[in-house]
Amino acid sequence: MTRTLLTLAEVEALARAAHAGRTDKAGRPYAEHLRAVAEGVLERGGDDDQVAAAWLHDAVEDDALSREWLDAAALAPRTKEIVLALTKGEDEPPEAYARRIRTTPGALLVKAADLAHNADPARLAVLDEHTRARLAKKYATMRALLGLPPS
Numbered sequence: 001m002t003r004t005l006l007t008l009a010e011v012e013a014l015a016r017a018a019h020a021g022r023t024d025k026a027g028r029p030y031a032e033h034l035r036a037v038a039e040g041v042l043e044r045g046g047d048d049d050q051v052a053a054a055w056l057h058d059a060v061e062d063d064a065l066s067r068e069w070l071d072a073a074a075l076a077p078r079t080k081e082i083v084l085a086l087t088k089g090e091d092e093p094p095e096a097y098a099r100r101i102r103t104t105p106g107a108l109l110v111k112a113a114d115l116a117h118n119a120d121p122a123r124l125a126v127l128d129e130h131t132r133a134r135l136a137k138k139y140a141t142m143r144a145l146l147g148l149p150p151s
Contacts, residue, residue: 006074008051012038015055018064025135026126033117034058040113050106053082057110061087082107086114098145112148115139119151 006014015034022030038054046054052075059065060083070080085104088097101107117123119139124132143150 003074005076006052008048008055011052011055011075014065015059018059019062022062022064024123025131026123030058036117037110037113040116041110044109044113046109046113047106049076049078050082050110052076052079053086053106053110054113056083057086057114059083078106081105082110086111094142094145098142101146108146108148111142111146115143115146115148116151 012034016031019030019034024030024033034055034057037057038051041050041054056065056070056075056079060067060070070083073080081104085100085107101111119136124135127135140150
């Protein structure tokens with residue numbers, strides 16, 4: 001029996017519902033970040049699997065959706081693989097996390113879109129200086145580990 005996969009609109013609605021009420025470090029609705037990453041994936045030539053993964057890229061890591069939900073979800077196997085590649089373990093070294101992203105087909109493009117939005121100067125500008133500097137360093141380090149050019 002073939003299962004019908006969730007549409008991108010359904011994935012978006014699920015992601016928005018899963019992150020409802022959550023805000024980013026600047027106090028903005030978290031769904032704005034998810035939308036920006038999905039749009040960034042499209043701008044970079046990403047496909048539907050990658051766009052779906054962009055909507056869900058933080059869901060398991062942030063406990064908005066469970067790993068069991070992801071395993072059972074009507075999503076393409078590649079989408080699930082990308083989401084899992086982007087799900088950083090609690091004590092996972094950045095080098096191992098970056099290696100997994102680099103070696104999972106399609107994940108690097110999604111992470112590049114995520115980092116681009118996270119490091120957006122307009123988004124960082126509303127944060128206090130200490131937080132802005134800490135995050136800028138974190139994002140630059142991850143870009144280097146992934147082999148991406150500086151932002």
